[in-house]
Amino acid sequence: MTRIESEQVDISKSPEEVFNFLSNFNNFEKLMPEQVTDWVSDSDTCSFNIKGMASLGMAIETRTPNSQIKIKKNGKAPFDFFLTCDIGEGKSGNESTLKLFFDADLNPFLKMMAEKPLTNFLNLLVNRFREIAAQGI
Secondary structure, three states, X not given: OEEEEOOOEXXXXXXXXXXXXXXXXXXXXXXXXXXXXXXXXXXXXXXXXXXXXXXXXEEEEEEXXXXXXXXXXXOOOOOOEEEEEEEEEOOOOOOEEEEXXXXXXXXXXXXXXXXXXXXXXXXXXXXXXXXXXXXXX
């Protein structure tokens, strides 16, 4: 398994608010860059295309209230993966931290090709979430 991590960001919302937003795939579309097309979701699953890369489907596997959401491959995807959203306590009760972990079954060639774009994608997601949270979820 290859592990790719985002940077950890501080969020100006409580862990409960972050968890509630990320626990519903209908909210994830707001985080996606313009390269993501054909977004379809309900609260537990989503599917989409990344221009020039792949079609992906995801489903929430587990929700640990206010601390972690584990997402797995669902349907279309070129490889098996898990995306983990780790939510931590911030400096005060109204703040939290967010870090994403992407664990995937990548062969060495695919790892070499995908590692940088996936790292950039994860960092984009956490930073977009921080911006959305600052504006009010």
